[in-house]
Amino acid sequence: MRFFIGGRGSDMGGEGVGIGVVTAGEADSPLASGALAHRGDAVEALSPTWLTRHPSAPVVYAALEGEQRVAAFRRTGEATLEPIGSVEAGEAVCHVAVAPDGSRLVASCWGDGRVVHVPLARDGRLGEPALAPAARDPYRPADPVSSVPGDDAADPVAAGEDPADIAARLLRQASGEDEPSLPDWSGAVDLGALVSGGGDPSRIAAMLAGTDDGSDPAAELRALLGGRTGPFDDPAVRGLLAARAGTAPDAPDPSEPRPSRAHAALFLPDGRIATTDLGYDLVRFWRVGPRGLVPDHEVVLPFGSGPRHMVLHPSGFLHVVTELSCEVFVLAQGPDGRWSLRAGAQTGAAEGDAAAELAASRDGRYLYAGLRGSDTISVLRVGGDGDRLERVALAESGIVKPRHHVLVRDTLLVAGQGSDEIVSLPVDERTGFPGRVRQRLAYPAPTCLLPVA
Numbered sequence: 001m002r003f004f005i006g007g008r009g010s011d012m013g014g015e016g017v018g019i020g021v022v023t024a025g026e027a028d029s030p031l032a033s034g035a036l037a038h039r040g041d042a043v044e045a046l047s048p049t050w051l052t053r054h055p056s057a058p059v060v061y062a063a064l065e066g067e068q069r070v071a072a073f074r075r076t077g078e079a080t081l082e083p084i085g086s087v088e089a090g091e092a093v094c095h096v097a098v099a100p101d102g103s104r105l106v107a108s109c110w111g112d113g114r115v116v117h118v119p120l121a122r123d124g125r126l127g128e129p130a131l132a133p134a135a136r137d138p139y140r141p142a143d144p145v146s147s148v149p150g151d152d153a154a155d156p157v158a159a160g161e162d163p164a165d166i167a168a169r170l171l172r173q174a175s176g177e178d179e180p181s182l183p184d185w186s187g188a189v190d191l192g193a194l195v196s197g198g199g200d201p202s203r204i205a206a207m208l209a210g211t212d213d214g215s216d217p218a219a220e221l222r223a224l225l226g227g228r229t230g231p232f233d234d235p236a237v238r239g240l241l242a243a244r245a246g247t248a249p250d251a252p253d254p255s256e257p258r259p260s261r262a263h264a265a266l267f268l269p270d271g272r273i274a275t276t277d278l279g280y281d282l283v284r285f286w287r288v289g290p291r292g293l294v295p296d297h298e299v300v301l302p303f304g305s306g307p308r309h310m311v312l313h314p315s316g317f318l319h320v321v322t323e324l325s326c327e328v329f330v331l332a333q334g335p336d337g338r339w340s341l342r343a344g345a346q347t348g349a350a351e352g353d354a355a356a357e358l359a360a361s362r363d364g365r366y367l368y369a370g371l372r373g374s375d376t377i378s379v380l381r382v383g384g385d386g387d388r389l390e391r392v393a394l395a396e397s398g399i400v401k402p403r404h405h406v407l408v409r410d411t412l413l414v415a416g417q418g419s420d421e422i423v424s425l426p427v428d429e430r431t432g433f434p435g436r437v438r439q440r441l442a443y444p445a446p447t448c449l450l451p452v453a
Contacts, residue, residue: 001025001032001408002039002079004060005415005422006448009047011066014445015420018044019051019062021079022441022449024413024424032408032451036422036441043073043081050095051450055102059084059124060450063093063107070096070107070118072126087129090114097265097273104288106265106273113260115275115284117292130292135260137280138300266310266318270337272296276307278323283307283331285339299331299339309357313386314364317342321358321369328358328369328380330387345389347371347378357404359412366392366432368412370402377402377412377425379432398423398437403447411438415446422446 003022008014018041025034048062048071058075070089073081091111098105102124107116113135119127261279268274273286273293281301286293301307306324313319318331318339326349332342347355353373360367360382367380367389379393397405399416406413412425412434422443426435 001029002027002452003413004042004051004081004450004452005443005446006048006051006062006450007415007443008049008417008445008447009045009066012047012049014047016047016444016446017041019048019060019073019081020443020446022422022443024408024411024439027078030409032411032413032424033426033438036424036439038441038443039079042079043083045071045073045083049447051448052096052098052105053450053452054098054120054124055100057102057122057124060452061096061098061105063089063096065092065094068093068109068111070105070116070126070129072124074124084124085126087118087126089116089129095264097267099267106267106275106293108262108264108275110261110263110278113262113277113279115262115265115286115293117288132286132293133295135262135277135280135282135284135298137258137260138282138298139280139303140257263307263323264309266312268312269316274310274318274339276310276320278306278308281305281307283310283318283320283339297338299341301329301341305329308355311358311360311367313360313382315386317386319358319360319367319382319386319389321347321355323355326353326355326369326371326378328367328389330389332387342387343389345380345391347380348376348391348394349378350374350376356402359405359407361407361427361429361432362409368405368407368434370397370405370414372401372403372418375400375402375418377405377414377434379434381432392431393433395425395434396436398425398440404449406449406451408451413449415443415449417445417447420444420446422449 001024005020005022007016009016021039021042023037024032047066049065050063053060060073062071064071068091069086071086072084074084076082089107090109093107094110095108096105104120105118115132116129118129259279263276263278265275275284283299285296287296305322307320308323309321311319320329326347327344329344330342331339333339347369349371353371356370356372358369365382369378375397377395377397381390381392397414399419399421401418402414403417404415410427410429412427414423422441423437424439426438
């Protein structure tokens with residue numbers, strides 16, 4: 001199989017000179033288990049760190065991260081490309097996604113948070129870019145409102161208050177209890193149970209983060225708990241409460257400004273588009289309007305999780321890997337078309353890890369998350385209809401800083417940005433487990449692997 005390879009060039013401290021060509025075994029084979037070979041460069045370009053292709057036209061698109069542009073290249077042969085134009089995107093543009101019908105692309109910019117819509121001509125040429133509306137940090141407190149004496153709701157979180165007491169106090173406000181009742185975690189309800197009962201985790205997260213829209217959060221929590229006063233217990237919620245109260249070690253302060261960091265886009269079957277904002281812990285959903293992207297709604301993930309990349313399961317669930325917390329979350333679409341958080345799973349990351357790419361097996365039964373730091377690949381089994389995740393393996397990637405990986409049938413190819421190499425690992429399609437490195441190839445600062453016919 002043939003691959004186009006993106007990587008960092010001299011403008012970003014790398015030694016790459018453009019989009020490279022690598023083969024795994026026979027170039028025209030649908031398999032990728034054979035020997036890896038570098039076949040030269042298809043075209044010169046400065047730091048094409050992300051690559052994707054047009055669904056029908058012979059065109060490849062690159063995020064030129066250092067130049068802050070998206071470029072288009074026409075294929076002139078099996079392993080050659082020629083530039084056919086570029087457009088401005090934004091600071092540290094790091095991802096490009098193309099619509100299944102080839103009508104448009106969406107670029108995501110890590111440096112300034114921009115989400116950019118670019119219409120495409122029939123031949124794949126780039127049109128005029130349009131900026132989408134900027135994101136707002138859902139955890140940043142709204143403008144303060146003057147307090148009313150005796151109104152407990154006017155001061156939702158007291159400095160240094162214990163996280164468990166926050167949830168308990170919210171519930172006391174609804175029940176009218178005078179004395180605090182310590183939470184009994186043994187009988188608590190987890191976040192998954194709340195979702196099953198109709199709760200929207202994004203809404204819960206927003207309430208507990210102090211960014212409520214004016215409704216009664218205590219009443220909503222009480223209703224979700226079926227009238228009980230015991231709070232629910234979930235690691236994500238406990239972490240959120242701890243961060244909000246300032247009781248967690250080195251907890252970030254949600255009141256401090258954070259940068260927006262758009263990181264990826266995914267076109268959905270209904271024509272809408274999902275994008276991640278790693279800096280604001282958001283998955284944003286968009287409709288396409290006459291002048292670009294129109295906000296539809298958004299899902300708030302736990303504070304500090306950092307959503308990065310997404311994979312759509314065949315059943316319709318959306319799987320999202322988070323760079324900072326190294327988790328994989330499941331988002332589900334409701335009857336009204338709105339998405340919400342359904343479940344999540346840990347990847348088994350070591351302290352200090354940062355998650356990178358998320359890839360799925362052909363049948364959707366397994367997910368593969370790259371972990372930079374421990375330099376491992378976490379394997380998660382997908383259960384139910386795609387709404388349940390379970391970590392089943394943690395494999396050595398065989399390289400340093402696994403920035404990107406692709407699964408081609410029974411072979412996992414991994415780009416080692418930190419060790420200047422590409423490796424392939426065999427995968428047992430029955431169990432999903434990767435084996436030890438089978439093939440290894442020296443390659444300067446690879447960041448993206450694009451299979452091409």
